[in-house]
Amino acid sequence: MEKELRHWAERLRERAEALGLSFPPVLFEEVTPEEMAMLAAYGGFPRRYPHWRWGSEYLRYRETYRYGLGRIYELVVNTHPVQAYLLKGNTLLAQKLVMAHVYAHADFFHHNLAFKPIPKDMLDEMAHHAAYVEKAMERHGARAVEEFLDLALSLENLIDPHAPYIQRLEGPEEETPQARLRVRPYLDPFVNPPPGFPKEAEEGASPKPLPPRPTRDILGFLVQHAPLAPWQKGILEIIREESLYYAPQAATKILNEGWATYWHTQILLPLLTPEEALEFAELQAGLLAPHGLNPYRLGYHLLKEVEERWDKGRFGPGYEALPLGEKLRYEKPTGEGRRKLFQVRTIYTDLPFLEEFLTPEFALRQGLLGPEDLEGFSQAKKALLFRLTNAGYPIVELWDANYQNRGELLLVHAYEGLELDLKKTQAVLENLHRLWGRPVHLKTVVGGKERLLSAGT
Incomplete structure (x- = not known):
């Protein structure tokens, strides 16, 4: 990064902290438009597992910039230290605005409770995920792994976004042995292999309900119970972990961007020269343009x-809202x-x-x-x-993994007046059936009447 940008990064950091913001160290890196498109396609990370979706996203970002339809001014990653990227070719004022904006995002990531249980080492973790998938391709064939990735990614929203915050006291028989090494779930079968077949496998099916309570964490359930090869379960857990990492960002998009915009304004306005005032007004007007849900x-x-x-x-306390139309x-x-x-x-x-x-x-x-x-x-x-x-997706829970005592899955849609897209829903059920190996059913409402959709029957 140029000396002048380093100077402004330090000056803006000092002003942000003087205004009450606090955050981990922030690393800024200047990148070309091509590099920015690649990073944006990868969700802000320099390395991801190989898949065609990244190439599709890269082309979309690159062509949007090339034809003047938009540019990425900010790209910041919730890690420790916080990683942020600046687009080469931007004016000095635009870079200053982005840096002030990034410091506010870093403050939000650091303090907002939705991000507290989210791991901050995802730069390394994403690289580990990539290495895991690449090794699976070497061992089992690129085509087989790519096809399984397509299948798994079609189910990436079947998570419980609250899972990282839930802690339950389990019974003594469900406690994890102290001798097990703590590693990422997708590595657990390799680091902590099971000592033998579980007791239930020897004596017949357990009488306990499975799952013990309805769960939205369908991917997590499949990782534990689906009849899949270890490498397939590892990939499912990778998809789940990355989905959970991005979930708080989807849940705070309006507040997070509003917070960053509020503070870049507070940080930067007193530092503007008369020559910069008009450019700042133009950038701010573009950022706050009234188009759609901005x-x-x-x-x-x-x-x-x-x-x-x-x-x-x-x-304040005891306030009662004024009637509409009454003067404030x-x-x-x-x-x-x-x-x-x-x-x-x-x-x-x-x-x-x-x-x-x-x-x-x-x-x-x-x-x-x-x-x-x-x-x-x-x-x-x-x-x-x-x-x-x-995040706009329907809420679906897994209620029974032994539906009608046949080892079939029963899911229930939390219907709230909006019907499911039947074509997309059927495709998801078919993919779940491919993973589970037995029929899959979903209770929902169609045309005002309860209906059971099925795949694999």
């Missing part, structure tokens, strides 16, 4: 709204706005953030709806929250 715009303005409300005492009456500023923002950054994800703070008054001021649309605000907000729930 997470930068919605998150930034809603955080500003929260700060203003708490500074002016509008939502602000109390004397309380100085609580900034403190409230840090609390929001720490304990909220997008769903509670929008549920609590997105009001009709805010929507009117931001032009999200017109006065004639106020009656439909509640329904529109509900639809938005539903869209963000589980």
